[in-house]
Amino acid sequence: MTAANEAQIFDQGYRRYDGPRTGFGGALRSLIVHSMKHALGLGRSARFKILPFVVIAFAYLPAIGFIALAALLPEDVDAQEFLPSYAGYYGAVVGAIYLFAAFIAPLLLCTDRRTSLLGVYLASPLNRPTYLLGKAIATVLLLLIVTLGPPLLMLIAFTLESQGPGSIVEWIDVFFKIVLSSLTMGIMFAALSLAISSVSDRWIVPAAAIILIMPGSAIVTDVLIWEADMTPMLHLLNLPNLPRELIFRIHGEARQSFSSPSGTASLWRESENSTTSLWLAWLGYVGASIAFIWYRYRQLLVRR
Amino acid sequence: MSDHQLPASDALVSARNVAKSYGSFMALADVSFDIMPGITGLLGANGAGKTTMMGMIIGLHAIDSGSLNVLGHDPWHSGTTVRERLGYAPEHHTLPPDLRAADFVRHVAELHGLPSAEATTRASDALWLVGLGEERFRPMGTMSTGQRQRVKLAQAIAHDPQLVLLDEPTDGLDPMQRDAMLDLISQIASEYGINIILSSHLLEEVERICDGVVIVGDGVTVASGSLAELRGTSSSGVSMEIDGSVDDAEQIAAGLCELGLQATATGRRIVVEGNDDTVFDLARDACAARGLGIIRLNRHRLSLEDVFIERMT
Numbered sequence: 001m002t003a004a005n006e007a008q009i010f011d012q013g014y015r016r017y018d019g020p021r022t023g024f025g026g027a028l029r030s031l032i033v034h035s036m037k038h039a040l041g042l043g044r045s046a047r048f049k050i051l052p053f054v055v056i057a058f059a060y061l062p063a064i065g066f067i068a069l070a071a072l073l074p075e076d077v078d079a080q081e082f083l084p085s086y087a088g089y090y091g092a093v094v095g096a097i098y099l100f101a102a103f104i105a106p107l108l109l110c111t112d113r114r115t116s117l118l119g120v121y122l123a124s125p126l127n128r129p130t131y132l133l134g135k136a137i138a139t140v141l142l143l144l145i146v147t148l149g150p151p152l153l154m155l156i157a158f159t160l161e162s163q164g165p166g167s168i169v170e171w172i173d174v175f176f177k178i179v180l181s182s183l184t185m186g187i188m189f190a191a192l193s194l195a196i197s198s199v200s201d202r203w204i205v206p207a208a209a210i211i212l213i214m215p216g217s218a219i220v221t222d223v224l225i226w227e228a229d230m231t232p233m234l235h236l237l238n239l240p241n242l243p244r245e246l247i248f249r250i251h252g253e254a255r256q257s258f259s260s261p262s263g264t265a266s267l268w269r270e271s272e273n274s275t276t277s278l279w280l281a282w283l284g285y286v287g288a289s290i291a292f293i294w295y296r297y298r299q300l301l302v303r304r
Numbered sequence: 305m306s307d308h309q310l311p312a313s314d315a316l317v318s319a320r321n322v323a324k325s326y327g328s329f330m331a332l333a334d335v336s337f338d339i340m341p342g343i344t345g346l347l348g349a350n351g352a353g354k355t356t357m358m359g360m361i362i363g364l365h366a367i368d369s370g371s372l373n374v375l376g377h378d379p380w381h382s383g384t385t386v387r388e389r390l391g392y393a394p395e396h397h398t399l400p401p402d403l404r405a406a407d408f409v410r411h412v413a414e415l416h417g418l419p420s421a422e423a424t425t426r427a428s429d430a431l432w433l434v435g436l437g438e439e440r441f442r443p444m445g446t447m448s449t450g451q452r453q454r455v456k457l458a459q460a461i462a463h464d465p466q467l468v469l470l471d472e473p474t475d476g477l478d479p480m481q482r483d484a485m486l487d488l489i490s491q492i493a494s495e496y497g498i499n500i501i502l503s504s505h506l507l508e509e510v511e512r513i514c515d516g517v518v519i520v521g522d523g524v525t526v527a528s529g530s531l532a533e534l535r536g537t538s539s540s541g542v543s544m545e546i547d548g549s550v551d552d553a554e555q556i557a558a559g560l561c562e563l564g565l566q567a568t569a570t571g572r573r574i575v576v577e578g579n580d581d582t583v584f585d586l587a588r589d590a591c592a593a594r595g596l597g598i599i600r601l602n603r604h605r606l607s608l609e610d611v612f613i614e615r616m617t
Binding site for chain 1: 362363364383384387388390391392394396398399400402403404407411412414415416417418419422426429430432433443456459461463464469496497
C-alpha cells in the first residue's frame with residue numbers, strides 16, 4: 001500500500017452529526033456533573049477552589065484526627081472512651097456542613113438565573129422540573145462529600161485498625177446507618193438551602209441568609225426552651241439539630257449534652273420528642289422547601 | 305390568516321391564531337405564520353412579541369389559544385423531542401464569566417444529547433467555525449461582546465440542530481462585526497443546511513440574509529412569507545431615472561398623472577404605480593416626447609422597509 005493510500009484526514013472541521021444521542025438521561029447527567037464541577041471550582045481559576053476545599057478540609061480534619069488518635073492509643077486503652085460515635089461526629093462538623101450548603105446551593109441556582117444559562121438549559125431537553133431535579137441531585141451529592149465521606153472514612157480506618165464493628169453483619173449495619181444518616185442531613189440541608197437560594201439572583205444574599213438562619217434557629221429555640229421554659233416541641237424548629245437528633249435515633253444512641261445549661265451529661269430535651277414527630281418535621285421541611293422552589297420557578301418568567 | 309387554513313406540509317414552524325397573555329398584558333393576540341426551510345427573520349419593534357414567540361417555539365411558555373407546531377410536534381407537550389433538535393442563542397450577553405468557551409459549548413452539546421467525547425470534538429469544531437478556535441480556552445468573562453456573540457452561535461450549532469433560533473445575534477456589535485456575523489449565519493445555513501430563525505428589529509440585516517420573514521406588530525402577524533412574495537404582493541410599479549433636470553422629472557410625472565396614472569417624482573427619479581406592462585410603454589413615451597434620455601427603467605422593487613411601513617400603516 002502506498003503512502004498516499006494510507007493518508008487520512010483527522011481534522012474534518014464542523015460537519016453534520018448523525019450518531020447516537022443520549023436523550024434526557026444524558027442531559028440530566030451533564031447538568032449534574034457540570035453543576036458539581038462548577039461548585040467545586042473545577043475547570044475554573046484557583047481562587048474558586050479555595051472556599052469549597054477549605055470547608056471540605058474542615059469536615060474531614062476531625063475524622064483524620066480521630067483516626068490518628070485511634071492508631072496511636074496503646075492497645076490496653078479502650079479507644080471508644082476517646083473517640084466520638086458515628087452519630088456524635090456530626091456535632092463536630094455540622095457548622096462546616098451548613099457552611100458548605102450555604103456556599104454551593106446559591107452558586108448552583110443563582111448563577112444560572114443571573115446569566116443566560118437558565119434560558120439555555122430550558123432550551124435543551126430539560127424543562128423546569130427536570131432542571132430543578134438535576135440541581136437538587138447535584139446539591140445532595142455535593143453535601144454527601146461532607147456528610148457521608150468523613151464517617152465512612154472513619155468506619156474504614158477503624159476497621160483496618162481493629163477498632164471497627166465486631167462482625168460483618170455489624171459492619172454492614174453501621175455502614176447503612178451512616179449512609180442513611182448522611183442522606184438525612186444532606187437532603188434536609190439541600191432542600192432548605194435551595195429554597196432560600198430561589199429568592200434572589202445574587203448568590204451572596206441567600207448564602208448570608210442560610211448562614212444566619214441555621215444557627216439563628218438553634219439560638220432562638222434554645223433560648224425559648226431553656227430560658228422561657230417553653231415546650232420541647234420547639235426543638236423541631238431547630239434546623240441544624242433536627243437532622244442531628246434523627247441521626248442519633250438512626251444509630252440508636254442517646255444524645256449526650258455538652259452544652260446544656262442544666263449541667264453535664266444530661267439528656268437533650270429534644271429527646272422528649274418522638275421519633276415519628278422528628279421524621280414528620282423533617283418531611284415537612286423537605287416538602288415545604290420543594291413546594292416553595294417549585295412555586296418560585298413556576299412563576300419565573302424566562303424570556304431570554 | 306383564517307382559522308381553517310392548514311399549515312404548509314414542509315413548514316418547520318406553523319402557528320395558527322396563537323394568543324398569549326401574561327395576566328392582563330396581551331403579549332400576542334393573533335399570530336399565524338409558516339416558517340419554511342432556510343433563514344427566516346422574525347421582525348418587529350421592541351416589545352412587539354418576538355421574544356415571547358421565540359419562547360413558545362422553544363416550549364418555554366404554553367400558548368393560551370390557537371395551535372403551534374414545531375418540527376412536527378407541539379413544543380409545549382413534546383418539549384424534550386423538539387428541544388433536542390433545536391439550538392438557541394439567547395439575547396442576553398451575560399454568560400458565566402469564569403467558564404471557558406470550550407467547556408460551555410461542550411456542556412450545551414451534551415445537554416442536547418451528544419456523547420461526551422463527541423461533544424468535546426464538536427465544541428472545538430464549532431468554535432473554530434465561528435472564528436474562535438484560538439480563543440476557545442479563554443474564560444468568557446474576558447471576551448469582547450463580539451466574541452461572546454460568536455460563542456453563543458457556536459453553542460447553538462455544536463449539537464447539529466435542525467433549527468436554530470438566534471435572538472438579536474448582532475446586538476452590541478460594530479458595523480464590521482455585524483457584517484461578519486451575518487456572513488457567518490448565512491454560511492451556516494447554506495453550507496450545512498441548518499435552518500435559522502433570526503429575531504431582529506433591524507430590517508436591513510433581515511433583508512440581507514433572510515429567505516423569509518415574519519413581521520409581528522402589536523401582538524398580531526403583520527406579514528409573513530418569503531421576501532420575494534412580500535415584495536410582490538405589496539404595491540409596486542415602474543421606476544425610471546431620466547437624463548434631465550428635476551423640473552423635467554416633475555413635469556413628466558404630472559403628464560403621466562393626466563393620463564390617469566399615479567406617478568411621483570423624487571429628484572430625477574419617477575415612480576409610476578401599476579404592474580401592467582403598458583405602464584413601461586407610457587413612461588418611456590412620456591420621456592421620449594420631451595426628448596430626454598432614460599438612464600434607468602426597471603420594475604420598482606420594494607425594500608423590506610417599504611413593506612414594513614406599508615403593512616404597519
